[in-house]
Amino acid sequence: MKLIRKANVKSIFTLTICVAGLLILYFVEDKEAFINFFFIPTLLAGYIYGAKGGVLTAILSFLLICLISYTSLDNPTDFILRKGLLLGCFLVISGYIVGKLAEQITMTYFGTISALALAMESRDPYIYGHSARVAEVAVRIAKKLKLSKQEQNIIKTAGILHDIGKFGIREDILRKSSPLTSEEYDHIRQHPFIGVSILSPLRLLKDIIPYIYYHHEHIDGTGYLRKKDNQIPLGARILGVADAYEAMTTDRPYRKALSRDKIIKIFRNGSGKQFDKKIVDTLLDITGDLKSRIEAEERLKLY
């Protein structure tokens, strides 16, 4: 079960279609007509993996068509020259076009949610870019934990939008540099739930909802909703660590960015209490000069 969850569900789906296709081929009499089947995995691969995936699947499909021709047809060379080559070209072009379109949609999607996050952050110059950096750190942790590419993308989106609920928080509280009163703190604690109510109508984002809802939970049950350990989704635990790390490594109105030694001390003290120990270990393992590298190399990619 764990293995299936780890493997990309879409990859299993693509593989299932290919296997189903080969099974159908076995029973179909008109083998020539059947080769049109290969448009399905090619278009699907383009949609899931982009232009490169679409073209590679098209080439693989063409090789399979050649193989099927030589094992099932009376005059395979004639068939490949007459139809197979032309179909191969169509497959490559189709895979490329669908892949490019899918890439454009993904870029537009991430561009839109990044713009949403930046609009929220523009209300407080001190946190401008915070969400993009949290997303970057969270994805690096997810990669190190060997989570699937699909899960990494969900975590990235959740990182970009984790504080979107601050749209519903009063600006004077967001910008306040002195300690918050208990009433103000209660107000700011509402932001994960406001975020969920903002994003709930968007079905495309349904996977990130639990991560946003629980991103202020603590492993020992002392967070906003008093959830603990595995009651908190892994993605939310990763976001919690990435969020704290980003906050500690940037200047705030009331303090300067913390030193590496102090950050390590805070995370070690908070391990098993506020933070998931395994995620903290992973973060400290991959950091070092992470902050400067993210700012120098990666930040542009997110916008």
Ligand SMILES: [Fe+2]
């Ligand atoms: Fe938050």
